[in-house]
Amino acid sequence: MTTRIILDVDTGIDDSLAIAYAASSPELELVGITTTYGNISQEEATRNSLILLELLHHDAPVYPGAAKPYARELFKPYARHIHGEDGIGNQLAGEPIRKAEEKHAADFIIEQAKLHPQQLTVIAVGPLTNLALALDRCPELPQLLGHLIIMGGAVTVPGNVTPTAEANIYSDPEGAARVIEAGFHMTMVGLDVTMQTLLPQRLVEKWRAQGTALSAFLTGMMEFYIDAYQKFKPGIAGCALHDPLAVGVAIDPSFVRTRSMHIQVETGASVAVGRTSEIEGPTGATSQQIEVALEVDADRFLEHFLQRVMHIHSTTAN
Numbered sequence: 001m002t003t004r005i006i007l008d009v010d011t012g013i014d015d016s017l018a019i020a021y022a023a024s025s026p027e028l029e030l031v032g033i034t035t036t037y038g039n040i041s042q043e044e045a046t047r048n049s050l051i052l053l054e055l056l057h058h059d060a061p062v063y064p065g066a067a068k069p070y071a072r073e074l075f076k077p078y079a080r081h082i083h084g085e086d087g088i089g090n091q092l093a094g095e096p097i098r099k100a101e102e103k104h105a106a107d108f109i110i111e112q113a114k115l116h117p118q119q120l121t122v123i124a125v126g127p128l129t130n131l132a133l134a135l136d137r138c139p140e141l142p143q144l145l146g147h148l149i150i151m152g153g154a155v156t157v158p159g160n161v162t163p164t165a166e167a168n169i170y171s172d173p174e175g176a177a178r179v180i181e182a183g184f185h186m187t188m189v190g191l192d193v194t195m196q197t198l199l200p201q202r203l204v205e206k207w208r209a210q211g212t213a214l215s216a217f218l219t220g221m222m223e224f225y226i227d228a229y230q231k232f233k234p235g236i237a238g239c240a241l242h243d244p245l246a247v248g249v250a251i252d253p254s255f256v257r258t259r260s261m262h263i264q265v266e267t268g269a270s271v272a273v274g275r276t277s278e279i280e281g282p283t284g285a286t287s288q289q290i291e292v293a294l295e296v297d298a299d300r301f302l303e304h305f306l307q308r309v310m311h312i313h314s315t316t317a318n
Contacts, residue, residue: 002029003121003250006109008065009243010038010126010168011048012083013225017309018125018243019049020218023058024308027251030060031112031120034105038126038171039079040087042067045126048088050096055214062098065105066129070175079167082228089224091217106134113144120144121250125151125243127168132175135182142183151246152176153190153276155263155292165274166191169265173274177265180276186290188263189249190276193256193296194242199305201226201237207310215310241305248301249293255301258291 005028009015022030033053035045046064053060068074078087086092101108109130113120122145124131131148135141152168159165169176180186204226208219222239229239248255266275278292 002027004029004031004112004116004119005121005123005250006032006034006112007247008034008036008105008109008122008124008126008130009045009049010036010040011045011052012039012079012087013089013221014241014243015039015045015125016048016052016088016218016221017241018123018247019052020056020309021244021247021305022123023053023056023060025247025251028247030058032108033060033062034065034108034130035062036066036105036126036130037068037074037078038168039083041078044087046100047096048086050098050100051088051092054096054098055217062100063103063105063108064100066127066133069127069172070129070132070178072174076161076167076171082225084224089221091220105130106137109134110138110141113138113141117144118146121147121149123149123246123250125168125246127172127175128152128179129172129175132172132178135178142185145184147250148179148184148186149189149246149249150186151189151194151243153188153263153292154192155188155190155261155276155278156192156294157195159274160191162274164266164272166276169276170274173265173267177267180263180265180290184290187249187258188276188290188292189246189256190293193293194245195240196296196298197241197245197301198236198238198298199241199302203306203310210311241302244305245296245301248304252304255297256293257295258293260289261292262289263292
């Protein structure tokens with residue numbers, strides 16, 4: 001039995017890998033991609049998603065969504081120093097052939113949740129603005145959606161844009177708080193685990209040797225990404241698979257070990273804005289806890305990712 005998924009993305013490099021992973025996994029039925037701002041603008045994320053789907057020969061529709069945060073103007077700069085000027089490691093060679101859909105991302109999520117109650121999983125790997133907007137339009141969405149998996153947060157480890165905040169939550173703290181307090185059946189896959197999922201540079205070099213259009217495109221992205229990682233983590237010789245791990249959890253929840261927590265998102269003008277922290281009890285409209293990933297079987301996940309996306313084995317790629 002396959003799991004119906006929507007991927008909500010701000011398509012930079014690791015989002016692209018997440019899309020490729022989902023599209024290559026028979027356990028998942030990718031019914032659509034929704035886009036938002038974050039790593040780059042929403043318009044660029046939409047374009048990049050369409051380009052990647054063409055390379056993957058996948059016909060999932062793409063629905064543009066939020067272009068700015070839920071309750072404020074853009075205040076975090078796009079991460080072009082990490083993802084390239086085009087968001088895909090400066091691999092852009094032209095515009096996509098296919099066009100995006102006209103329906104708003106939030107409306108598509110609501111539509112699919114109503115058509116398939118309790119059978120749809122949304123994997124959100126960018127700011128949570130589209131889901132916050134969907135909640136405004138459909139307050140019963142938490143009861144309709146089967147599972148929400150987010151790549152975001154840093155509960156037990158430091159942040160990656162400030163000492164306390166992870167990038168996706170920091171990009172829209174009010175939207176994240178709205179979603180986290182809403183009562184979804186939710187798993188948070190944050191920096192607590194994603195920074196342990198290192199894709200070694202030697203495997204990227206092995207990938208390029210396959211000589212396909214897809215491998216050349218993704219390898220070029222990964223080389224840019226690894227160079228960016230080297231600048232702030234010298235000697236790392238690889239990069240973290242943040243967004244793909246969220247997809248991995250949809251395929252096999254045992255890739256991570258979780259603990260149920262009440263999570264609060266710091267909002268407003270605090271210097272700790274965007275911080276995700278555990279609290280003793282709920283402060284929002286619901287008492288429901290969320291599952292927070294705290295441990296990851298990184299080697300087994302990496303092997304699975306490599307087989308699905310790169311078609312190689314880590315044990316034979318030396």
